[in-house]
Amino acid sequence: MPANHPVKDDILQRYLSRTPASRELDGRAKRSLPGGDTRWATYYQPYPAYMVAGEGCVLTDADGNRYLDFQNNYTSLVHGHAHPDITAAIQRQAPRSIVYGAPAEQQFELADLITARLPGVEQLRFTNSGTEANMMAMRAARAFTGKPIIIKMDGGYHGSHDMAEVNITPDLSGGRLPVPRVEADGVPDSVLQAAAVARFNDLESVEAILKANAGQVAAIITEPLMNTAGIIVPDEGFLAGLRDLADRYGVLLIFDEVVTMRLHQGGYQGKTGVIPDLTALGKLIGGGLPIGAFGGRAEIMSLYDPARPNGFHHSGTFNGNPLTMAAGIASVNALTPEAIAAINQLGATLRQGMDEAFAEVGIRGHTTGEGSLAYVHWTAEQITSAADVVRWKQRAAELPRLLHLELLNRGVFAANRGLFNLSTPMTGEEIGRALDAFCAALFTLKPYVADNAGHLLT
Numbered sequence: 001m002p003a004n005h006p007v008k009d010d011i012l013q014r015y016l017s018r019t020p021a022s023r024e025l026d027g028r029a030k031r032s033l034p035g036g037d038t039r040w041a042t043y044y045q046p047y048p049a050y051m052v053a054g055e056g057c058v059l060t061d062a063d064g065n066r067y068l069d070f071q072n073n074y075t076s077l078v079h080g081h082a083h084p085d086i087t088a089a090i091q092r093q094a095p096r097s098i099v100y101g102a103p104a105e106q107q108f109e110l111a112d113l114i115t116a117r118l119p120g121v122e123q124l125r126f127t128n129s130g131t132e133a134n135m136m137a138m139r140a141a142r143a144f145t146g147k148p149i150i151i152k153m154d155g156g157y158h159g160s161h162d163m164a165e166v167n168i169t170p171d172l173s174g175g176r177l178p179v180p181r182v183e184a185d186g187v188p189d190s191v192l193q194a195a196a197v198a199r200f201n202d203l204e205s206v207e208a209i210l211k212a213n214a215g216q217v218a219a220i221i222t223e224p225l226m227n228t229a230g231i232i233v234p235d236e237g238f239l240a241g242l243r244d245l246a247d248r249y250g251v252l253l254i255f256d257e258v259v260t261m262r263l264h265q266g267g268y269q270g271k272t273g274v275i276p277d278l279t280a281l282g283k284l285i286g287g288g289l290p291i292g293a294f295g296g297r298a299e300i301m302s303l304y305d306p307a308r309p310n311g312f313h314h315s316g317t318f319n320g321n322p323l324t325m326a327a328g329i330a331s332v333n334a335l336t337p338e339a340i341a342a343i344n345q346l347g348a349t350l351r352q353g354m355d356e357a358f359a360e361v362g363i364r365g366h367t368t369g370e371g372s373l374a375y376v377h378w379t380a381e382q383i384t385s386a387a388d389v390v391r392w393k394q395r396a397a398e399l400p401r402l403l404h405l406e407l408l409n410r411g412v413f414a415a416n417r418g419l420f421n422l423s424t425p426m427t428g429e430e431i432g433r434a435l436d437a438f439c440a441a442l443f444t445l446k447p448y449v450a451d452n453a454g455h456l457l458t
Helices: 006-018 020-029 084-093 105-117 130-145 189-194 203-212 238-249 267-272 298-304 322-334 337-361 386-394 399-409 428-452
Strands: 051-055 058-061 066-069 123-127 149-153 195-198 217-222 252-256 278-282 292-296 366-370 373-377 419-421
Touching (some): 006 399, 066 428, 105 123, 105 322, 130 149, 130 217, 130 278, 130 292, 130 298, 149 203, 189 195, 217 238, 238 267, 292 298, 337 366, 337 373, 337 428, 399 428
Parallel strands (some): 149 195, 149 217
Antiparallel strands (some): 058 066, 123 292, 366 373, 373 419
């Protein structure tokens, strides 16, 4: 990160002075890990803070600095760190065995909890990540329908498998429909033969693709609320409109609820009453351990019955391992309707306070979000699509990065892209402390805004 502004210099130097142990660890990591990194989302310049412990909603780094954790491993730690019920469940299971290579009772215990909550999930199968869950949900849709094409939303993120690596970064060409393209080197262009891209909150774009590819579309996949793209909330009627289009054109509807399950006892599908045919899950259902799951109508999932002639093959060395199942059972049981309501209300308080801080400091910015999720946008304009988010970021200079570092300097750990998510150990006290830090960070950044993004000053 080149230093070329006094505010930027000051933020960077304070970060460097607070984190010398992390800097040393980063140097050691570079010997065997490319760039010192094994997980793109957790990297940031000049180097990431190395965390060594977590308790409740507080993290401690290698230098002894303590942070309020609003990152929570990108929403998987809905109960924060070292939740007593989850820790106890792991401690009970670990001495028995971590994995058996055989069925375990905990598999159907956790499955029963999930199917009881999510109205669109009658049966499910476990995987080891949300990426796998989405990959298998898409594969199930193609296998069940016998059709090749999946419609996804421009800017939608469904993991890092090849079929999902299409238009994670939204198309900005301005055409009637987004131009499909593969996201990363190493992904063959052939995936585009089975992918089509529509716009979130734009039913006309979805129907145009269905008409143009009549009889070839297996499913429409979407996050009910777009997460990685910037916590973009669906317009009223959008999800119901997708359900109607899927029914009218004879295709399946897949919800990626890896993140949104936390927002309601019945997931986003239970909240809205829009029931998908297939659902991908992950994160919170593992209690902090690696997990994914895909499920849906019994008619579809029964094709995975191993006793069925010509059933669909699906395996995985660690699928449904009892250690993760034990942690997941504890996590799901602890996420009661009361717990969800509490963190959702705290999330509303956080978003309102951040919006008020932008106004107080005199900077054009606001948050989007719902329930226990919030995302900071350096613009006053309405956000309805992933393309909207990219457009404001192109004009925001280094403000997202500098805000992230300055919040770290002030003891608040959030995702460097601007995502904040809450955990059940949090109270109004933690929200108040975070808002104080956020407002102070904006005041620190205001001279930089004036010199580099003057259009944001009110």
